[in-house]
Amino acid sequence: MVKFLLGLLIGLLIFPAWGYWYVRSGRMPVATAAPPLPMERQLAHMALNFQIEKSAPEKPGVPADEPNLMAGAKLYVAQCAVCHGVPADQKSAIAKGMFPDPPQLFHLTGVTDDPPGESFWKIQNGIRLTGMPGFKDSLTDTQMWQIAQLVATGNKVPASVSDFLKKNAPKD
Numbered sequence: 001m002v003k004f005l006l007g008l009l010i011g012l013l014i015f016p017a018w019g020y021w022y023v024r025s026g027r028m029p030v031a032t033a034a035p036p037l038p039m040e041r042q043l044a045h046m047a048l049n050f051q052i053e054k055s056a057p058e059k060p061g062v063p064a065d066e067p068n069l070m071a072g073a074k075l076y077v078a079q080c081a082v083c084h085g086v087p088a089d090q091k092s093a094i095a096k097g098m099f100p101d102p103p104q105l106f107h108l109t110g111v112t113d114d115p116p117g118e119s120f121w122k123i124q125n126g127i128r129l130t131g132m133p134g135f136k137d138s139l140t141d142t143q144m145w146q147i148a149q150l151v152a153t154g155n156k157v158p159a160s161v162s163d164f165l166k167k168n169a170p171k172d
């Protein structure tokens with residue numbers, strides 16, 4: 001019993017002491033260019049996914065028709081393109097320098113495999129400590145749904161919307 005308590009005490013002391021040494025010795029990655037810690041991405045996304053499962057709305061607030069996608073594209077160009085890019089464009093200087101990487105939403109599948117409600121939640125609330133801002137104090141629900149439908153449609157947006165996005169690529 002005494003041995004067990006002693007072991008417990010040492011265990012409780014060693015972990016915080018090691019943690020303090022790790023940070024104090026300048027080993028903890030703080031630069032955006034530093035490689036991720038083991039499991040950093042998985043742990044961060046696990047917490048995010050649990051919260052979204054609980055609170056993302058299921059029924060889209062607007063249909064994914066041309067007028068809504070075009071309205072979404074105008075907002076996207078103003079608020080999102082500098083980090084998330086437009087179809088057929090290089091990453092901006094800002095996007096290149098961020099950690100974690102802002103996914104390029106019109107490349108490959110982007111977030112077309114996520115339900116629009118999940119992207120709506122991310123646009124509304126942001127993702128803490130990643131650089132992804134929350135927009136609930138700046139955009140209306142309708143505007144956030146228009147953008148969510150745009151990114152859920154991805155490369156399958158009508159040609160008019162795709163042309164608009166390409167013409168309004170962020171300037172480096």
Ligand code: HEC
Nearest residue numbers: 079080083100101102103111119122127130131132133147
């Ligand atoms: C300053 C840069 C920045 C801006 C501006 C920004 N985002 Fe993000 N966004 C990020 C980063 C970084 C991530 C990655 C977060 C992570 O890895 O968890 C992200 C993640 C996302 C995701 C989740 C992607 C995935 O693969 O699950 C969506 C959807 C998204 N952003 C949409 C938007 C929309 C729409 C806007 C504009 C209304 C926007 N973002 C504005 C930086 C930005």
